[in-house]
Amino acid sequence: xxxxxxxxxxxxxxxxxxxxxxxxxxxxxxxxxxPAIQRDLHFxxxxxxxxxNAYMIAFGGLLLLAGRLGDLIGRKRVFVAGLAVFTAASxxxxxxxxxxxxxxxxxxxxxxxxxxxxxxxxxxxxxxPEPRERGTAIGAFGFVGAAGASIGQVxxxxxxxxxxxxxxxxxxxxxxxxxxxxxxxxxxxxxxPGLAAGADALGALLVTGGLMLTVYTIVRTGRHxxxxxxxxxxxxxxxxxxxxFVLRQARAAxxxxxxxxxxxxxxxxxxxxxxxxVSALFGFQILIALYAQNVLGYGALGxxxxxxxxxxxxxxxxxxxxxxxxxxFGERLVLLTGLASLVAALLLLTRLPARADYVVDLLPTMLLxxxxxxxxxxxxxxxxSGARPDDAGVASGLFSTAQQVGGALGVAVLSTLxxxxxxxxxxxxxxxxSALTGGFHLAFGVGAGLLAVAFALALTVLRHPRATxxxxxxxxxxxxxxxxxxxxxxxxxxxxx
Numbered sequence: 223x224x225x226x227x228x229x230x231x232x233x234x235x236x237x238x239x240x241x242x243x244x245x246x247x248x249x250x251x252x253x254x255x256x257p258a259i260q261r262d263l264h265f266x267x268x269x270x271x272x273x274x275n276a277y278m279i280a281f282g283g284l285l286l287l288a289g290r291l292g293d294l295i296g297r298k299r300v301f302v303a304g305l306a307v308f309t310a311a312s313x314x315x316x317x318x319x320x321x322x323x324x325x326x327x328x329x330x331x332x333x334x335x336x337x338x339x340x341x342x343x344x345x346x347x348x349x350x351p352e353p354r355e356r357g358t359a360i361g362a363f364g365f366v367g368a369a370g371a372s373i374g375q376v377x378x379x380x381x382x383x384x385x386x387x388x389x390x391x392x393x394x395x396x397x398x399x400x401x402x403x404x405x406x407x408x409x410x411x412x413x414x415p416g417l418a419a420g421a422d423a424l425g426a427l428l429v430t431g432g433l434m435l436t437v438y439t440i441v442r443t444g445r446h447x448x449x450x451x452x453x454x455x456x457x458x459x460x461x462x463x464x465x466x467f468v469l470r471q472a473r474a475a476x477x478x479x480x481x482x483x484x485x486x487x488x489x490x491x492x493x494x495x496x497x498x499x500v501s502a503l504f505g506f507q508i509l510i511a512l513y514a515q516n517v518l519g520y521g522a523l524g525x526x527x528x529x530x531x532x533x534x535x536x537x538x539x540x541x542x543x544x545x546x547x548x549x550x551f552g553e554r555l556v557l558l559t560g561l562a563s564l565v566a567a568l569l570l571l572t573r574l575p576a577r578a579d580y581v582v583d584l585l586p587t588m589l590l591x592x593x594x595x596x597x598x599x600x601x602x603x604x605x606x607s608g609a610r611p612d613d614a615g616v617a618s619g620l621f622s623t624a625q626q627v628g629g630a631l632g633v634a635v636l637s638t639l640x641x642x643x644x645x646x647x648x649x650x651x652x653x654x655x656s657a658l659t660g661g662f663h664l665a666f667g668v669g670a671g672l673l674a675v676a677f678a679l680a681l682t683v684l685r686h687p688r689a690t691x692x693x694x695x696x697x698x699x700x701x702x703x704x705x706x707x708x709x710x711x712x713x714x715x716x717x718x719x
Contacts, residue, residue: 231349233408238342239366240401245335250374255387263321275441276325280332282626283434287426288340289619290478296412297341297615304337309398316391344618347606357545364598365540376526425470425478432463440630491683492605493624498676500625501632502669513662517655535592544599554684557600561677563593568670572663576655640665
């Protein structure tokens with residue numbers, strides 16, 4: 223018979239996964255509905271991008287700060303506040319009749335999404351301290367993230383075509399309210415030490431400004447290019463702000479982001495690997511949808527259905543296999559296996575013909591994408607492996623920030639490469655379908671290269687955690703996970719360099 227504790231933790235996990243699902247669904251639904259939004263609100267192509275960029279800037283810029291706020295004032299408070307803001311902003315998006323209103327409401331959605339997402343993993347690792355249970359919970363959370371995007375494309379196509387684009391936002395209202403009620407009832411209350419224990423206002427200003435400017439610089443490269451003076455100038459400013467933040471954290475009495483986290487090979491390596499992995503896969507998700515629509519002639523709904531096998535494969539691997547394999551073989555080996563599968567998937571795409579047969583040319587890649595279910599569960603476990611109860615929120619925020627920056631970079635870089643290659647092929651006389659396919663080949667090849675680099679890092683940087691029985695002495699380094707009852711600092715570990 224299931225104990226009340228197990229039932230309460232399961233209900234709490236459902237609330238966390240539901241909040242994540244709502245946010246991820248919203249992101250993919252919006253991309254499907256962009257043409258309808260453009261027609262209805264008379265957006266220019268340049269201004270239309272701000273319905274996505276405004277969200278990304280707020281979301282990516284606030285994740286780290288939101289995670290730290292969760293540690294200080296309670297992760298449940300931050301999660302619930304984020305759900306409330308996101309749901310209210312979704313209502314405003316659905317009611318929007320003008321461009322400015324929609325863009326402002328999308329920015330507010332990004333704020334709510336950051337508050338909700340930043341603390342979710344932190345609550346999971348504190349709710350499920352036992353490794354196998356944690357692996358199962360992270361697998362479920364990873365599945366929600368991976369499958370939500372594919373489901374969102376299908377749902378977005380249905381709502382946009384059957385009703386209108388406003389309903390892609392209204393659908394968030396019942397989900398948000400139900401999740402909010404469940405979260406209030408099931409998530410454990412946490413007081414936190416208060417803002418005085420880590421209220422680094424200058425650090426918060428530097429990192430939020432630096433991350434927002436970084437995301438802004440990345441997303442505008444599609445219009446201005448990577449080598450333009452404005453892009454280079456903004457890039458220098460954003461790097462300067464982030465460098466100043468690092469210096470501030472090294473000297474602050476109560477840092478927003480304790481730099482000792484980066485002394486762990488596993489934590490630092492997992493975050494870097496995630497940037498590479500997500501860069502490749504976010505780009506893959508966008509580009510394969512463009513290939514299906516612009517080369518094969520699929521509609522929005524057909525594109526979403528074409529990608530459902532990937533969601534099914536990821537679901538099966540995440541929910542049924544990842545936790546068992548991690549418990550038996552460890553995160554590192556499981557991550558390597560997942561990355562190898564993903565490299566193979568993208569390499570297959572470099573051979574796509576302009577007139578592809580779905581079963582022969584696309585379905586094998588969709589099934590190999592199930593490797594993401596292994597990779598994301600393993601890299602998440604490694605990225606959160608050193609999280610202490612008082613740092614779980616900022617560790618979660620850091621991990622989510624790496625994911626968001628990686629996604630923005632991947633879409634920007636791979637899309638730019640694909641566009642440049644397509645333009646060059648068209649100028650040499652290739653027809654539209656062949657030129658587009660050639661551009662996608664280059665982007666998929668670069669994505670496979672990014673995953674190969676991630677594989678090499680996982681092979682050379684990551685270490686198998688080892689249980690320890692005593693805290694390390696001064697100057698001693700360890701990547702170990704502390705044994706129960708010890709006082710080890712899990713972030714005290716061998717530096718990468």
